[in-house]
Amino acid sequence: MILVDGITLLCNDLQVDPQDIVMLVVSWHMKAATMCEFSKQEFITGLQSLGIDSLEKFRERISFMRSELKDEQKFREIYNYAFGWAKEKGQKSLALDTAIGMWQLLFAEKQWPLVDHWCQFLQARHNKAISRDTWSQLLEFARIVVPALSNYDPEGAWPYLIDEFVDYLTECGIIQKDNVSDDWSYKL
Amino acid sequence: MSSGPKKRNFQIEAFKHKVVVDPKYAEKTWKVLEDAIKEIYNHNASGLSFEELYRNAYNMVLHKFGEKLYSGLVSTMTLHLQSMSKSIEAAQGASFLDELNAKWNDHNKALQMIRDILMYMDRTFIPSTHKTPVHELGLNLWRDYVIHSSKIQSRLLNTILELIQRERTGEVINRGLMRNIIKMLMDLGPSVYQEDFEKPFLNVSADFYRAESQEYIECCDCADYLKKAERRLNEEIDRVSHYLDTKTEPKITNVVEKEMIANHMLRLVHMENSGLVKMLLDDKSEDLARMYNLFRRVSDGLSTIRDVMTSHIRDTGKQLVTDPEKSKNPVEFVETLLEKRDKYDKIIISAFSNDKTFQNALSSSFEYFINLNPRSPEYMSLFVDDKLRKGLKGVKDEDVELILDKVMILFRYLQEKDVFEKYYKQHLAKRLLSGKTVSDDAERSLIVKLKTECGYQFTSKLEGMFTDMKTSQDTMQGFYAACGAELGNGPTLVVQVLTTGSWPTQSTNTCNLPAELSTLCEKFRSYYLGTHTGRRLTWQTNMGTADLRATFGTVQKYELNVSTYQMCVLMLFNNTEHLSYKEIEQATEIPSSDLKRCLQSLACVKGKNVLRKEPMSKDIGEDDAFSVNDNFTSKLRKVKIGTVVAQKESEPEKQETRQRVEEDRKPQIEAAIVRIMKSRRVLDHNNIIAEVTKQLQSRFLANPGEIKKRIESLIERDFLERDNADRRLYRYLA
Numbered sequence A: 001m002i003l004v005d006g007i008t009l010l011c012n013d014l015q016v017d018p019q020d021i022v023m024l025v026v027s028w029h030m031k032a033a034t035m036c037e038f039s040k041q042e043f044i045t046g047l048q049s050l051g052i053d054s055l056e057k058f059r060e061r062i063s064f065m066r067s068e069l070k071d072e073q074k075f076r077e078i079y080n081y082a083f084g085w086a087k088e089k090g091q092k093s094l095a096l097d098t099a100i101g102m103w104q105l106l107f108a109e110k111q112w113p114l115v116d117h118w119c120q121f122l123q124a125r126h127n128k129a130i131s132r133d134t135w136s137q138l139l140e141f142a143r144i145v146v147p148a149l150s151n152y153d154p155e156g157a158w159p160y161l162i163d164e165f166v167d168y169l170t171e172c173g174i175i176q177k178d179n180v181s182d183d184w185s186y187k188l
Numbered sequence B: 001m002s003s004g005p006k007k008r009n010f011q012i013e014a015f016k017h018k019v020v021v022d023p024k025y026a027e028k029t030w031k032v033l034e035d036a037i038k039e040i041y042n043h044n045a046s047g048l049s050f051e052e053l054y055r056n057a058y059n060m061v062l063h064k065f066g067e068k069l070y071s072g073l074v075s076t077m078t079l080h081l082q083s084m085s086k087s088i089e090a091a092q093g094a095s096f097l098d099e100l101n102a103k104w105n106d107h108n109k110a111l112q113m114i115r116d117i118l119m120y121m122d123r124t125f126i127p128s129t130h131k132t133p134v135h136e137l138g139l140n141l142w143r144d145y146v147i148h149s150s151k152i153q154s155r156l157l158n159t160i161l162e163l164i165q166r167e168r169t170g171e172v173i174n175r176g177l178m179r180n181i182i183k184m185l186m187d188l189g190p191s192v193y194q195e196d197f198e199k200p201f202l203n204v205s206a207d208f209y210r211a212e213s214q215e216y217i218e219c220c221d222c223a224d225y226l227k228k229a230e231r232r233l234n235e236e237i238d239r240v241s242h243y244l245d246t247k248t249e250p251k252i253t254n255v256v257e258k259e260m261i262a263n264h265m266l267r268l269v270h271m272e273n274s275g276l277v278k279m280l281l282d283d284k285s286e287d288l289a290r291m292y293n294l295f296r297r298v299s300d301g302l303s304t305i306r307d308v309m310t311s312h313i314r315d316t317g318k319q320l321v322t323d324p325e326k327s328k329n330p331v332e333f334v335e336t337l338l339e340k341r342d343k344y345d346k347i348i349i350s351a352f353s354n355d356k357t358f359q360n361a362l363s364s365s366f367e368y369f370i371n372l373n374p375r376s377p378e379y380m381s382l383f384v385d386d387k388l389r390k391g392l393k394g395v396k397d398e399d400v401e402l403i404l405d406k407v408m409i410l411f412r413y414l415q416e417k418d419v420f421e422k423y424y425k426q427h428l429a430k431r432l433l434s435g436k437t438v439s440d441d442a443e444r445s446l447i448v449k450l451k452t453e454c455g456y457q458f459t460s461k462l463e464g465m466f467t468d469m470k471t472s473q474d475t476m477q478g479f480y481a482a483c484g485a486e487l488g489n490g491p492t493l494v495v496q497v498l499t500t501g502s503w504p505t506q507s508t509n510t511c512n513l514p515a516e517l518s519t520l521c522e523k524f525r526s527y528y529l530g531t532h533t534g535r536r537l538t539w540q541t542n543m544g545t546a547d548l549r550a551t552f553g554t555v556q557k558y559e560l561n562v563s564t565y566q567m568c569v570l571m572l573f574n575n576t577e578h579l580s581y582k583e584i585e586q587a588t589e590i591p592s593s594d595l596k597r598c599l600q601s602l603a604c605v606k607g608k609n610v611l612r613k614e615p616m617s618k619d620i621g622e623d624d625a626f627s628v629n630d631n632f633t634s635k636l637r638k639v640k641i642g643t644v645v646a647q648k649e650s651e652p653e654k655q656e657t658r659q660r661v662e663e664d665r666k667p668q669i670e671a672a673i674v675r676i677m678k679s680r681r682v683l684d685h686n687n688i689i690a691e692v693t694k695q696l697q698s699r700f701l702a703n704p705g706e707i708k709k710r711i712e713s714l715i716e717r718d719f720l721e722r723d724n725a726d727r728r729l730y731r732y733l734a
Helices: A005-013 A022-028 A042-052 A057-069 A072-086 A097-111 A116-124 A132-144 A159-170 B025-041 B050-062 B066-090 B093-116 B119-123 B125-129 B134-147 B150-168 B174-189 B190-219 B222-243 B248-269 B276-281 B285-295 B301-322 B332-351 B356-370 B374-391 B397-413 B415-435 B440-454 B456-487 B515-531 B563-574 B581-588 B593-605 B651-680 B685-696 B704-716
Strands: A175-177 A185-186 B544-552 B556-563 B576-579 B611-614 B625-628 B638-640 B682-684 B720-722 B729-733
Touching: A005 A057, A022 A042, A022 A057, A022 A072, A072 A097, A072 A132, A072 B276, A097 A116, A097 A132, A116 A159, A132 A159, A132 B576, A132 B704, A132 B720, A159 B515, A175 B544, A185 B119, A185 B515, B025 B066, B025 B093, B050 B066, B050 B093, B050 B119, B050 B704, B066 B093, B066 B119, B066 B125, B066 B150, B093 B119, B093 B134, B093 B174, B119 B125, B119 B190, B119 B638, B125 B682, B134 B150, B134 B190, B174 B190, B174 B222, B190 B222, B190 B248, B190 B515, B222 B248, B222 B276, B248 B285, B276 B285, B276 B301, B285 B301, B285 B332, B301 B332, B301 B356, B332 B356, B332 B374, B332 B397, B356 B397, B374 B415, B374 B440, B397 B440, B415 B440, B415 B456, B415 B651, B415 B682, B440 B456, B456 B515, B544 B563, B544 B576, B556 B563, B563 B581, B576 B581, B576 B638, B581 B593, B593 B611, B651 B682, B651 B685, B651 B704, B651 B729, B682 B685, B685 B704, B685 B729, B704 B720
Parallel strands: B556 B638
Antiparallel strands: A175 A185, B544 B556, B576 B625, B611 B625, B682 B729, B720 B729
8 A cells, every 4th residue: 555655755756746636637547546545456557557667657647647637528537536535435425624625626727716605605604524416516517607607597406505505606795686687797 | 426336445636726825815814913913902802813813824824924924023013012112101200110010011911912823933934934933022022112212221220229229218119019020121031130120239239338338337336237237138138039030139148248247347346345355245145146147248257256356365365364463363263264265165156156166266265375374284283173172062963074174175275284284193192191082083083084185194193193092091901900909099090102103202301200109100111011022111201190189288178180290299298398499300300491380380370379489479480489388279179280281382392393394304305206216217307396396295395495405315325316418317226
């Protein structure tokens, strides 16, 4: 097992910050079960699939892996993978703090203007763990619904938490209804 | 003829001389006929020989003079009709119609005779030359030269219309004459009847009724106006039956309906102080029936009535239900609702012919406003509780059924039937345990009705409660049979064993029973567990009662009926004269809020103050001191203190119950979702919400937000998943 110390060493060798999101991509390729842990099997199989057999090659592949985050399809896979990876072993849901951390990391790659409001909302109103469904649906929400929420459909089968988020945004005046043109105008 | 020895067939030969037709023959023959016609028109027909005339006409046709005969007929008749026309025109004033009628009769008689005479021509010459037959010809000529003559046509119409107008203003006219004249027009053919009479008649009538209805509506109230309209309608029907063509009836009634009813419908219905609403309020069933019968004749008439009635019931119902004064007393609240329903039911039956659409409107209105007050289910249960507790005492069986059926009608209107169920359970438990039900049959009858309405699940627990009561009786018998000897002269114990699932959930509180009782209870427990292994018994001290024999001072003996808590408190005073609140609390270990209430009922209620409290305040303080009230007196030997009667819940209790109801709904929603998904396999979001709501409708109105939460919970527990491609689809995971 490679644990935290081992990973730190690895990151040093790769000249990558351990907090860097590319490590998540690495873990994804390795199909690692939990964050900060690589089993021997995971490590070796992962490197093989990446075609890496030396530290040089590993360093080169880092930039490739970074670019994978820009790919829409891959980003989704990595994002959904991150849920299982980040949560505690044996737990069904993801602890709120961890989730918030992950979201901030992930949405730095794929810009979502409402991410800060989302995290604030959760801390103010929810304070409980995040379910897998909510996690995966949030990405869809960020993808489909524009920040001004003009195309948000209240009957669109969004998880309850996301509906509450929309209510929260309206309540706090962050999203306003424009009386004249019936458009939702986005105000930061 | 030659006769001879031989026999021969003999022949008859025609006349051998030539039949010469006199060239003037036709002329002469026609003259005879022409004169005859003249005589006929002059009422001198008796001197004529039918046979001769017929033969003449026959011969003319036979000898190919049909044309002359026919054209002669036409010109002769025309001449006679023209002179008839003149004499009719000359008639003055009222005799105009009489003269016309008389001449018409004459012409008809003449025409008949002429036709009989000319029958051979009618049957042979006319069909082959496609000419108009005699009778019809006679009618046409009459029409052209009399009816449509310039001096007669409009005068005729005006005379008829004027007579009808006079009849409408109340005069008596000669109906027989009218009938004949109108029949004449009918005989002349539908287009004559319609053009020369019916159309103008309808137009004039429309004007008449338009003006009259305008006049009436200004000065009459609704009921009077309707009476007048009905009268006019009947009048017109009567008129038609007496002297018009029956085909005119629907046309003239349409006119009246349009002018008098359809045009003023809304104004009538909304008339202040006399319109529909006032009639409903005052139960004016005769006026309402009249309105119904008149309005059903026009399109949208009934829907107008129905809509106004519906919004009136909804508004008054809403007021009733949201009025804080009216909703103070639950029993009265429900009685008012029942009365209201009875009232409208009666009206619909007596005045609106029990019209189904009106019954439906009544039901939907009640459904609407009953559910505006969230306490309706609770109050209905309290109403039933009151009835079953004392209200139905001495009432005959059929009447009991009637009342319960009416309650069921209201019950059906409730949206939150599960809330009713919760309260009903609570109230039933209290009734059963305190033995306070008036009629076991009535209780059971209501359960059956609820079962029929809502299915087995609704009532299975309620029935369980009854079963427990019965079983407990048997258990007690067994207990005393087995242990009776060793119990001797101690207190008598009556235990009801309640199956946890069936009875409303209660939290168990601490309570120290007096020594005599706790040993007795233990004996029972071991007896019961001896016969029923694997069960656990918990004493519900907050639900029991006790009968105590008490002596106050030295002489006053009373029998007190108290709650278990009260008993524990009172028994303490067998050993001590004075006790403080704290001491009582310590000894009994009864929770403080219950204990305080208990002490209040023993010390602070006039007429029931078996204990004395210092200070004499109403509230219980920590340092209050209690002692037995030796001066306690009561008129009755048996004194009841502290019953566990069902009451309207306080705010916090209400919140608690509502919470429990919400909690109970969650598994029901989940069960519905699973049921639906199991059969459909894949379903989209909106459809799930719709289906679930429909399935649960008979118990409560499911909140879409709550349904969504349950779906998410089921996704979390891997019962369902979202479809990969379409995030709005859910899939059932086996």
